[in-house]
Amino acid sequence: MNAPQNPAAGSPASGPVLMKRATYAAVAVALALVLMKAGAFWLTGSVAMLGTLLDSLLDGTASLVNLFAVRFALEPADRDHRFGHGKAEALAGLGQSVFIFISAGYITYESASRLIAPEPLSRSLIGIAVTVVAIALTLALVAYQRKVVRETNSLAIEADSIHYRGDLLMNLSVIAALLLSGVFGLTWADPIFGFVIAGFIAWSALQIVRNAGDQLMDKEMSEEDRDRIKQVVAAHEEAIDMHDLRTRMSGANLFIQFHLELDGSLSLMKAHRITDDIEKEIEALFPGSEVLIHQDPAGLERVPKLLRT
Known part of the structure; x- marks a missing residue:
């Protein structure tokens, strides 16, 4: 994601309401995804599923942080903060990036362990079905978040959206891993896709750090x-x-x-x-x-x- 340069053309008055609704929607979707993926991991034992489960856990944590950060950022300017509290969003973005890096590291460790000592997967079709439902929920959330970002130019909502856009790719990777490992018996596919997922998560964290840094350092518009x-x-x-x-x-x-x-x-x-x-x-x-x-x-x-x- 590039640093926001051109504020959106939406109504300023509706911005705070949209931002708050987006944080509530993200927390609700994250909770649903965590519950579904936890069940799927317990049934399949897939490290790729574990990767997307951990990512959803971190997404939920980050979305919860966003909920409070956005509420604080929307507080009007006061005697001690003449320019408002908007940079709370950038600070929240930096906090999210720490969680994401930790998640990427753990997935890499688990993938390496499974590559050294492969384990067969079970009930992979159940995992695929759960992942398809997760994709549908994530698509709906990302579409709503993109609408909110266009109208508010919120860095916190954009950072959250990056997580969930990453989830879409990861969920597709999980389906591929479950098919190759669980259906076709290619046990190496699951940890390999785990590495791919970890790399994508880490790359997303770098983008968030860059964008948050631009705001905190008062980067000029384009x-x-x-x-x-x-x-x-x-x-x-x-x-x-x-x-x-x-x-x-x-x-x-x-x-x-x-x-x-x-x-x-x-x-x-x-x-x-x-x-x-x-x-x-x-x-x-x-x-x-x-x-x-x-x-x-x-x-x-x-x-x-x-x-x-």
């Missing part, structure tokens, strides 16, 4: 989106230039600030009106964003500081 902001200013006939454009994400909140260069002879009232117009255009382009513009007399930045008085 050049494409920065150019869109500049185009809004350039299109305004009374705006002469702009400089010091800075942007950053905090959870689902986007902050944009820059200096706007105007004719120095304009009245304060007119300069204020021009600035308000530009702010509204940018906020329409990036719904839910907070725009802060400082007005400068045109050319002031090019005048030596000692001559400005």
